[in-house]
Amino acid sequence: MTLINKKLNLINKATPVEFLPRLTEYFGGPDIYIKRDDEGGRGEGGNKLRKYERIIADAINSGCDTLILAGHYQSNAARLLVSSACRLGLKSIVVCKEMVSKQNVAFDKNGNALLMNLMGAEMESIESDDDYQEAMSNVAEKVIKKGGKPYIIPFGGSNLLGTLGYVDCSEEIIAQMNDMVGKTPDYIIVTSGTGGTQAGLVAGLLHKNIDTSVIGFSILHKQQQAKEIVTELANRALKHLNSDKVISDQVIIDDSYLGQGYGIVSDECIKASRLFARLEGMFLCPVYTAKTMAGLIDYVKAGKITKDKTVVFVHTGGTPLVYAYYDKLYEE
Numbered sequence: 124m125t126l127i128n129k130k131l132n133l134i135n136k137a138t139p140v141e142f143l144p145r146l147t148e149y150f151g152g153p154d155i156y157i158k159r160d161d162e163g164g165r166g167e168g169g170n171k172l173r174k175y176e177r178i179i180a181d182a183i184n185s186g187c188d189t190l191i192l193a194g195h196y197q198s199n200a201a202r203l204l205v206s207s208a209c210r211l212g213l214k215s216i217v218v219c220k221e222m223v224s225k226q227n228v229a230f231d232k233n234g235n236a237l238l239m240n241l242m243g244a245e246m247e248s249i250e251s252d253d254d255y256q257e258a259m260s261n262v263a264e265k266v267i268k269k270g271g272k273p274y275i276i277p278f279g280g281s282n283l284l285g286t287l288g289y290v291d292c293s294e295e296i297i298a299q300m301n302d303m304v305g306k307t308p309d310y311i312i313v314t315s316g317t318g319g320t321q322a323g324l325v326a327g328l329l330h331k332n333i334d335t336s337v338i339g340f341s342i343l344h345k346q347q348q349a350k351e352i353v354t355e356l357a358n359r360a361l362k363h364l365n366s367d368k369v370i371s372d373q374v375i376i377d378d379s380y381l382g383q384g385y386g387i388v389s390d391e392c393i394k395a396s397r398l399f400a401r402l403e404g405m406f407l408c409p410v411y412t413a414k415t416m417a418g419l420i421d422y423v424k425a426g427k428i429t430k431d432k433t434v435v436f437v438h439t440g441g442t443p444l445v446y447a448y449y450d451k452l453y454e455e
């Protein structure tokens with residue numbers, strides 16, 4: 124086994140795929156399923172765990188004992204890194220910038236900030252115009268001076284190792300859908316941020332010759348940039364898998380639900396959060412999955428996804444952010 128294929132077991136088992144009967148009925152089709160990547164593992168779950176399974180394995184194999192990550196006080200990636208580090212007996216340091224300008228006490232002290240505080244997370248604050256890479260290198264030097272061995276986590280866990288975590292997920296989804304409904308889905312709907320999640324799904328499906336379209340709703344970058352990032356990561360994964368396939372223009376990204384930008388909640392995303400909670404009793408993340416659900420709702424309403432199709436919505440986690448953004452979501 125090459126080093127790259129070594130992975131930890133941070134999720135414990137395959138995350139479930141569930142049918143969403145009431146959302147499906149609300150539209151009168153397509154059949155909508157959800158992949159519960161919000162549910163697996165510790166630290167409240169989420170997509171980063173799949174990425175960290177190989178990234179933290181690499182850190183341990185390299186003899187490192189301190190994981191350093193660029194994030195912010197409401198970062199899902201940081202919460203899951205700190206949780207994984209606690210579980211594995213490693214140290215972690217989160218280099219933090221303000222995510223969006225100050226909002227309220229809940230934003231500073233609830234949601235991911237609270238959970239990281241409970242876990243005793245070490246947070247190193249930097250100014251918003253400071254460079255993350257430089258700041259992480261400085262933190263790494265300090266760790267070395269104290270006799271530790273630092274490992275810098277790639278931004279959003281989106282490198283080859285992280286992307287392979289979502290190749291795993293694509294295989295899980297296909298096997299689960301085959302078991303449940305005897306066919307592969309027509310569409311997989313996913314949130315696209317730093318790109319590794321979508322890239323892994325795209326690469327995994329193409330590698331296995333599965334004709335499912337992956338639609339990524341971008342919550343971070345504009346369409347062209349997001350597309351280039353996902354394409355590059357997917358091609359790296361395909362190369363690693365010894366596939367002869369190369370992606371050129373196939374990656375589908377829609378940035379129309381980004382709203383005013385990363386971390387800024389939009390009206391559509393609030394409406395989508397409420398509709399989904401009221402129909403299915405489940406919560407979406409206002410920064411990530413709620414924007415994606417807003418996109419799915421519009422696609423179905425506009426007939427861009429027709430009623431005869433089968434859709435899997437990937438819930439990538441982030442529900443602690445509901446508490447941080449309570450003032451936007453609470454209906455008076």
Ligand SMILES: Cc1ncc(COP(=O)(O)O)c(C=O)c1O
Nearest residue numbers: 199316317318319320439440441
């Ligand atoms: C809840 C949630 N969904 C989706 C994403 C986006 O995943 P990726 O960065 O791999 O595109 C993130 C990234 O932080 C996230 O926290």
